[in-house]
Amino acid sequence: METEDSEAVSVLDRLPHLPDEAFAAKHIPDLGxxxxxxxVFHLGLQGWKKLKKKVTxxxxxxxxRKWRILLFPFGNPNTPSSGVVSIYLESADAEEMEEGWHVCAQFALVISNPQDPTIxxxxxxHHRFIAEECTWGFSRFGELHELFRPQPGRNRPTIEGDSAVVSVYMRxxxxxxxxxxHTFVNYDSKKQTGYVGLKSQGATGYMNSLLQSLxxxxCFRKAVYQIPTDDEDPIGNISLALQRVxxxxxxxxxxxxxxxxTRSFGWTSYESFLQHDVREFNRLLQDKLESKMKGxxxxxxxxKLFVGEIKTLIExxxxxxxxxxxERFNDIQLNVKGIQTLYDSFWDYVAVEKLEGGNRYRAEGFGLQDARKRIIFQSLxxxxHLRLQRCEYDVRRGGxxxxxxxxxxxxEINLDEFLDETADRSKPWKYNLHGVLVHSGDFRGGDYFAFIKPDRDTLWHKFDNDRVMPVTDREVLEESYGGVPLDGVMVRETKxxxxxxxxxxxxxxxxxxxxxxxxxxxxxxxxxxxxxxxxTDETFSLHQGFDLAIFDKRNGSLSHLPTFRVLRKETYGVFKSRVAQHFGYPESQIGLWVLVNRMNRTVRPYTHIPENESSLTVEMIPDMTPRLSDLWLYLEILPDSSKKILLDNTRTVMVFLKHFDATRQSLFGIGMVHIPRASKVSDLVQIIxxxxxxTPGMPLKLYEEVEPGMIVFMEPRYTFTRSKIQDGDIICFQVEISGKEVHDLKSQGSYSNPPQFYEFLRNRVIEPDKRNESPVEPGNPHEDQNVASGD
Known part of the structure; x- marks a missing residue:
């Protein structure tokens, strides 16, 4: 024993104590x-009041593993609490353990009377001991004044004669x-399980669970991959989108x-936050895929995978x-209410139903007749897919x-007895559970996750949106059965x-x-x-219209942009080197920004790609944004003196400039500029x-492209911060013109200011760009100059 006051502490011999197994069974719950x-380890102590701050x-x-008790007789000084005892269980060899070690332990810490262990x-x-949390216990184990005096129903105190026994019972x-x-702080699903999760868009947990299951x-994934999509337009292409996922x-x-x-389904960002029915989603997905799989x-x-046949007999x-x-079916809906097991639910499904009263059967030539209806499976x-009927209409609540x-x-389940006598029985109709889709919450909402067993030899895994973790068989069942016993009765809408x-x-x-x-x-x-x-600045200068370019692929308008076909696993450093080489600039003089779809239906730079992450791959770049379609970037050309601006733009804002020439009725980009956020809008006039x-002092009017159909005049005396200008925003300017010039333009059917001209551009019919788009495909990845190139 180590202590700061060794003379005041001694180990008591022949310590009386309760039977270890009985005590542990009573005070350590069975967690299954x-x-x-x-x-069990006992530490006898004498001279308690003379002990110093810490006893080990x-x-x-x-x-x-090696363990020890850590005792603070008068409270842990790191967790201020006067008049208490602090006791912990500590991993004694934590510093010697391998990286990433952990131990899961249950334990009971005890202070007992050295003469009467029943007091x-x-x-x-219970705790998961790891390097960062190798000590666990109770900062307020007990109040000292209560330990030193008899408590109600006891005739002796816990600490008697300044002596006590401190024990740990552990498993x-x-x-x-x-x-x-696991706390799942800094948890890496891929590293721990080999699998990754799906990000939630709001209420898409049901979709994520189904997608992981599929x-x-x-065999289904292989069939999806067999749909030809390499030359297809990605807009609204469900097959290609699913392949990419x-x-x-x-x-x-x-x-x-x-x-x-979700966009391929035609859902807006708002609709992605709405909860859809999983059966409808699955049916829609499969219908779309089946049509693409033809031929x-x-x-x-x-x-072949999901469709069975059901026979309905009426007598x-x-x-x-x-x-x-x-009839054919893609899934089976089974009743849950008042039914305890899956077998019982199948029997309920095939039970004979009497058709009588108002539900009589119309027999050809005999009119309405009492009849018996029976359902049986012709094939499975x-x-x-078994859907469990977990919803019902409540008359009392009106919903x-x-x-x-x-x-x-x-x-495992054997469904042989539910098949028609004519069904093929050359092979047994035994089924193994592969996936469980789970909902936690009420009818109005909640969380979704899935338990999936990827193959015969792999543990079950829980796929909870972006997190994947292995689980035990017991967790799969007990977290999925539902129901809470209340006085022996199963109740609904409870915990x-x-x-x-x-x-x-x-x-x-x-x-x-x-x-x-x-x-x-x-x-x-x-x-x-x-x-x-x-x-690029060049493509921007040639663009006449809203945004940096026309990003509506259905118009074919992106074909004029430099295009690269890049291996997804290629590092960003290698890709950037090729971009610099293609455009003829030193690497140190270019920076790349990710373009994203904003909520206001614009496409603008979101963030510059970091230069110091050597492990960053091209496919990881979209993870910085909410977009996961083909990557769009902006190439910024940096004079050497401006390189700092790209890396630290907290005090400056990057804006793009467009010139509206009323005389020529033209609108063209003239490039980009960094300007202090605290400067006034009027300060931009001199730069332009x-x-x-x-001539210096040429009077200009400035307008911001806020969103399509909304071009707003900018107040010159406001700062860029007050004007809510952010990186990537576009400012259009024009030279101020006289009233006469405005009148002359109007009489000619021309436009005298940017809002009018933008409205014209917005309503015009755009002819598809016929210029050829032919990016150079990746070659040998070991031949740097051939892996990717612009068109």
């Missing part, structure tokens, strides 16, 4: 985890997932965005008449509510609002085919490339006159 090892026990072993004070905890637990009790059905999930080290996919190697792939009771109808698909009844389902709403099963005999790993040739090569469009070569 496997245990590596348990240990000798070390003991548990779970292959004690105890606190218990080192198994951590099969490696993330038990992605891990390898799947490719990113397959190759990226960071969470993947879905903006391009390709993937034709009928969706039907009249009083007359000799019946009917049989066979390899990948079976939909969520059903949170506990509903259990197995990892058990986390429950499964869709189950994905794969037929056991088809697992090897459905989950067969994809090979390199299964991934379309063009998904490994990124198309980069670069706006110098750049245009005009």
């Amino acid at each position: 985890h496997g245990m590596k090892e348990s240990q 026990s000798s070390e003991f072993d548990c779970g292959g 004690y004070t105890v606190n218990h905890a 080192v637990l198994e951590d099969p997932t490696g993330v038990m009790w 992605f891990h059905v390898h 799947f490719y990113q999930l397959q190759t990226s080290d960071k969470p993947v965005g879905t903006n391009e996919l 390709t190697h993937a034709e009928d792939a969706i039907a 009249c009771i009083n007359v000799s008449y019946g009917s049989t109808r066979i 698909p390899p990948v079976l 939909m509510i969520k059903i949170n009844d506990r509903f259990e389902f197995p990892f 058990g609002s986390t429950n499964a709403y869709m189950l994905v099963y794969i037929r056991e005999t088809a697992i090897n085919e459905v989950l067969a790993p994809l090979t390199e040739k299964d991934t379309p090569p063009h998904l490994g490339l990124l198309t980069v469009k670069v706006v 006159n110098e750049r245009m070569g005009w």
Whole structure:
């Protein structure tokens, strides 16, 4: 034992204490985890009031690690609390452990009477011990005045005769997932699991869960990759957008965005924040893909994977008449309310229904008849989607509510008894659980995540938007069953609002085919490339219209921009070197800015790409922005003296200038300028006159391009900060003209100011740009000069 006052402390021999196993069982709750090892350690202390600030026990072993008790007899000075005792369990060999170590432990810390161990004070905890948190316990374990005097119902104090026993009862637990009790601070999903998550756009958790489920059905992913998309327009192209999401999930080290996919559905940014029905989304997605798969190697792939057949039989009771109808289905909706298990729900689904009263069956030639209706499966698909009916209309509340009844389902299920006698039984109808889509919350909203077992040999994983973590079998079931026992009765709309709403099963005999790993040739090569469009001062000067260029690809208007086809994994440094070489500038004299779609329907520079991140790849650049479509950049040419401005623009703002010439009825870009944010708008007049070569003091009027249809006059006496000007904003200027000139222009049918001319440009019909767009494709990645080039 180590102490700051060794003479005042001694270890008491033959310490009486309660039976270790019984005490641990009483005070350490069973959390359902496997245990590596348990240990009990007792430290006897005398002369408590003479102890100094800190007492450290000798070390003991548990779970292959060394531990010790850390005691502050009069409170931890780092957590000010007077008149208390602080006790902690500490990893004694933390500094000697390997990088990234962790130990999951439960423990109870105890102070007991040295003569009567039935008098004690105890606190218990569980903790994931790591290098940054290798000491854990209680800063306010107990009040000293309470420990030194008998408490109600006791005839002796815990600390008696200035002596006490400090004990730790601990269990080192198994951590099969490696993330038990993880704080997930600085957590790297790819490093920990090999998988990455999907970013949430607001209310897209349901979509992310379904996409992860479909992605891990390898046969489906392969079929999606077989849709030809390399020469197709990306606007509204669901197939290409899904391919890109799947490719990113397959190759990226960071969470993947879905903006391009939602836009391909025609959703606005606002609609991405609205919760959609998962079945409708899945049906829409599959319908769009099926139409694109026709005539390709993937034709009928969706039907082969997800479609089964159901037989409906109706038999009249009083007359000799019946009917049989066979229909296809993509998923099965099963009742949950009042039903305890998946088997019971299947029996409910195929139960005979009587058609009588107002629901009688119209038999041809016999009119309305009492009848029996029976449903049975003719065939089931390899990948079976089961939707659990978790919503119902509540008459009392006058709206939909969520059903949170506990509903259990197995990892394996045999559905043979639910198939028609004529069904093919050459192979068993056994299914293995592959995915569980879970909702937490009520009918009005909540969170979505998915449990997925990627293959036979891999642990279950929880895909919670941008985070992926391994989980145990027990977590999969207990976090998905739902329901909370209340006096023995399962209740709805309680704390058990986390429950499964869709189950994905794969037929056991088809697992090897459905989950067969994809090979390199299964991934379309063009998904490994990124198309980069670069706006330059030259292209800006030739552009007559709103923004830096016309970014509506449907008009073919981007074809005039320098284009690069770049390997996604290429480092930014290599790419920048090629851009500099292509345009004929030293690398030190160029900077690249990412262009983004703003909320006001403009496309403007968002941020300059950092120069000092050697690991940054081209595919990671879009992660700085909410856009994930082909990359658009602005090339800034920097005089050497201005390089600092690019790297530190906190005090300056970068604005683009356009000249409206009323005489020529023209609008052209004249470049970019950095100007102090605190300067006035009028200060820009002198800069413009110098750049245009005009007489100093030439009177100008300045306007800001706010959004299409909104060109606003700028107050000269306001600062750029007050004018809310930010990097990438565009300011249009014109030389002030007389009233007579305004009248003459109007009489000629011409426009006398920028707002009028912008409105004309906005309403004109744009002919598609016929100039050829032929970027040089990547060559040998080891031949630097050939990997990417401009057109």
